[in-house]
Amino acid sequence: MTKGIILSGGFATRLRPLSCVIPKTLIPVVNKPVIERQILLLKSAGVREIVLAVSVMADLVKKHLGNGEKLGIKIEYTDEKNPLGTAGAIKLAEDYLKDDDFFILNGDVIFNFDFKEMIQAHDRYKGLGVIASKIVPDPSRYGVLIVEEDTNKILKFLEKSEYTPPDGKNIPMPINAGVYLLEPDIFQYIKPNKKVSIEHDVFPILVSEEKLYHYSIPGIWKDIGKPEELLEGNIQLMKDILKNLKEKKENLIDENLDIEGKALIYPPVTIGKNVVIKKNCRIGPNVIIGDNVYIGANTEIKDTLIYNEAYISKNIKCEKAIIADNCLLHDGVQLVGNNQNLVILSSFVEVLDNVKLIAPPNSSLTVCHHDVVRLDVS
Ligand code: GTP
Numbered sequence: 001m002t003k004g005i006i007l008s009g010g011f012a013t014r015l016r017p018l019s020c021v022i023p024k025t026l027i028p029v030v031n032k033p034v035i036e037r038q039i040l041l042l043k044s045a046g047v048r049e050i051v052l053a054v055s056v057m058a059d060l061v062k063k064h065l066g067n068g069e070k071l072g073i074k075i076e077y078t079d080e081k082n083p084l085g086t087a088g089a090i091k092l093a094e095d096y097l098k099d100d101d102f103f104i105l106n107g108d109v110i111f112n113f114d115f116k117e118m119i120q121a122h123d124r125y126k127g128l129g130v131i132a133s134k135i136v137p138d139p140s141r142y143g144v145l146i147v148e149e150d151t152n153k154i155l156k157f158l159e160k161s162e163y164t165p166p167d168g169k170n171i172p173m174p175i176n177a178g179v180y181l182l183e184p185d186i187f188q189y190i191k192p193n194k195k196v197s198i199e200h201d202v203f204p205i206l207v208s209e210e211k212l213y214h215y216s217i218p219g220i221w222k223d224i225g226k227p228e229e230l231l232e233g234n235i236q237l238m239k240d241i242l243k244n245l246k247e248k249k250e251n252l253i254d255e256n257l258d259i260e261g262k263a264l265i266y267p268p269v270t271i272g273k274n275v276v277i278k279k280n281c282r283i284g285p286n287v288i289i290g291d292n293v294y295i296g297a298n299t300e301i302k303d304t305l306i307y308n309e310a311y312i313s314k315n316i317k318c319e320k321a322i323i324a325d326n327c328l329l330h331d332g333v334q335l336v337g338n339n340q341n342l343v344i345l346s347s348f349v350e351v352l353d354n355v356k357l358i359a360p361p362n363s364s365l366t367v368c369h370h371d372v373v374r375l376d377v378s
Contacts, residue, residue, distance in 0.1 A: 001049075002100060002119060002181075004042045005093050006035060008107040009055030009083050014226045017346040017368045018324055023057040025107035026064055027230065028307060030238050030252070031272050031290055033064065034224060035107050036071065037237075042103060043073050045115035051096045053089035055080040087196035091187060098184045101129075104198075106178030110222045110233040112240050121215040122181045125152065128211035129182035131203070133174035134221040140165050142175035142223070143199055147214050154212045157203045174214060176203075177221055227322055227344050227364055234305055235286045238268050260297075278314065290325070303337075307347075320359070321345070324369070333357075337364065349373065 012019035018027065025035035035052075042050060050068070054061045054077055061077075068075030078092040090097075090104060101122065103115065111132075122130045131154065133145050144163040146156035157176070165171065176199065189202050196202065206212045220240050222233030238252065245251060252270035259265075259277045266284035272291035277283060279297045286303045289295075293306055296314030304318045307325040312318075316329055320337025323329075324347040332354040335343040341359040346369035351357065358378035359365040367373055 002045075002047055002102060003097055004047045004050040004103040004105065005053055005090060005097060006038060006050060006105045006107045007053045007086055007089055008035060008061055009053050009058065009080055009089055010108075011056055011083065012108070012225075015224075015230065017366055018227065018230070018322065018344065021324075021347050021369050023054075023061055024224070026060060027224070028290065029110055029224065029230075029234050030241060030270055030288055034110060035061070035065070037110070038105050038107065039065075039068075039071050039073060039075075041112070042105075042115060043071065045119070047073070047103065047115070049074045049076070049096075051076045051078060051093040053078050053080065053093060055083045055089070083195075084193075085195040085197045085201075087190045087198035087202050088194055090198065091190040091192055091196070094184075094187045098187065101181060101183050104180040104182060106223075108224050109178045110220065110224060110237050111177070111179070111217060112219050112237065113217045118179075118181050118215050118217075121152075121213070125213040127153075127213045128185055128206055129180055130213050130215045132177040132179035132217045133214040134177045134217055135172050135174050136221075137172050138170050139163065139173035139175050140170055145174045145176060145214055147174060152213045152215070153210060154207050154214050157199075157207045157212070159200055174216065177217055178223065179217070181215075227342050227366075228340065231303070231305055231320070231322060231342060234288050235268070235303075238270050238286075238288060242268055266302075272308070296331075304335075318343075324349070327351075330355075341365070346371075 008025040012024035026033045144158045145154050147154055190196055220236045224230040224233045254271055254273050257271055260279040262279050263277045263281040269284040270288040274292045277295045282300045287301050289306045290308035293310045295312045299316040301318045304321045306323045309326045310323050312329045313331045315332045317334045321335040321343040323345045326348045327345050328350045330353040333351045334356040337343045337359040341364040343357045343359050344366045348370045349367045351373045355373055356376045
């Protein structure tokens, strides 16, 4: 029976400060940790046992997911004292995974496709494994796959640093989507107890031996490694979920929402449990609000993620922002990002009355957890 391993032990440096207090895989996407969404998709394809390759903040992941009973799947954990790289982490799970083919998932990607189709693709190709691919308009940010179109064999696997777009211009190309289905023979290619990267050190060898194929995944795909991608990934997934709910005439707004007259909601919007929205607010489009959030009167929010337990006072403006859990925004605060850059508040941040935080044109504006912001910043 196919098993799975999810990689959840990296340092997540590009997602700081959000990832300083919570491992990247527990960060919510549309109000559910990204790793839970992945586990549920594996489960719906018949996977009953998975290993979580944890290292950085391992205890938080273990505490949240335990033995998997809550999600109806069996979860084991590897014991990786220091991060061993993506392949080193997989090698540690050899005893769990050595009997059958298994999925490997980077724990920081969002998608919504049927894994059974990937199993069928692997059965057809009969290689050592299949890499899920996605055609993206900006391939130079990812590992690029050069593929043989009629067989789907991967001819070259180029890491970010090795790929130069033709004439310096990005053209859509299939990239490594961070989801693999591999045979246990893979373990022969990974040295034990060493830091090894599957992308740098293992896949190029398998490609040179003509053993890897690709499977182009349907639907949405987003790597949430950076804050802008996290916001964009949440929005894409929300729209995808809503598309399916529309047929059932359901939405993502909790039915007990406490909303005062004249507050307006512009879809797509997600609202969790026990949320209060006071009068004359304008919420949306592209807003995701967690549980136990208060939003005071005359507040405008769009293109923004708000995690659980936030208190947002009155007369506030939030645009292109991420507000982590337990933040407190006093009256008249403004958080304004732009197309490329966000305003990001990590957990337990307090922003005092009338402070304006405006992202500069070339970088996001971040506030570390537990900070109190008293002055305007841009
Ligand atoms: P950055 O530091 O921002 O690059 O993030 P990262 O450390 O998460 O690295 P990357 O995005 O390349 O990792 C892809 C996936 O592999 C993520 O789910 C990581 O948690 C996981 N990962 C990366 N390195 C390791 C490792 O050494 N051990 C384990 N167990 N997982 C890892």
